[in-house]
Amino acid sequence: MLTEKQIDPLIEEAFNESDAFVEWFLSKTKFRGIDAKCVWSRSDHPWGRFTFEISDPNTGATEQITRDSETDVLVVLEGTTGKRFAFHIENKLAGGHFTLHQPDMYKMRANSWLNDDKFGDYDDFETVLISPLAFYKNNIEAAKPFDRYISYEEASIFLPELSENCVWPI
Template sequence: MTEKELDRVLERGFKELPGFCDWFLSRTRFSDRGGRCVFSRSDHPWGRFPVEFTDPETGRNEEVLREGETDVLVVFEASDGMIFALHIENKLADGKFTAFQPELYAARAKHWLHDVKYGRYQDFQTVLVSPSTFRKKNVRESGKFDCFVSHEDIAKFLPEFGSE
């Protein structure tokens, strides 16, 4: 399956399998909140957002506008009414990160806070979803995401993730 096909399978899992939602959330810092999926997109929502970088020549912080996508955006409502999101990057075993891709996930997620277009979430985490082999080959960049969930573990709920 392609990455985009797996993105749609993952979104379907969040919408249709409450047990999968609970299990996936248990891998995040939202594990004690519970929650039900109230909004999701696996059509690679794209946006422009500001990012602060340190200029290597001057050492000064500069803000630039960047554009980018989130593979799967899932928004949950906790039992106490709090709305939170997972910004999920899905990689195949032979995938590669683009320049600054992990860092841009957090910047984009922060910029989309409270935006109706993206589910009005109040808090978020960035999640890397990939085969364990991808993570091992890309340890440094993979570690820039807030958490990791392997394709192998997801395959226990969504068998398509085991077909790679």
């Protein structure tokens, strides 16, 4: 079985090397139908510090938290109009788990990196969870903050290496 850190560069490579993968991936998002190419990417877990507000589930009070956090795979694509958009991808294995506030932080971090040259200068984004279906089924409520979910099982058409991390049958 592959580790998350072995899978992340495979996802990044697919965005850079396979037009068919890019078209398929886009078809799963709000960017479907856009002809775009990957112009910037990182799968080395780009980190950033940002401050965000979150509601305490017990008291309902809003608290401000400053935290360092990462995006597993960040890809920026550019359409034929010159518009850039990004995917902030969280990759999880079947037995993985989310850290405290991790799903919520993805969208907040993506917003804080908008139009930043350091992170590919994008002006729109989606957050995407990619994992085996088994992980998603066990974490469906916690995964709701992500804009999209893509299973290893369906992505293995383009990334056959993911098959060894799938829990068959689905």
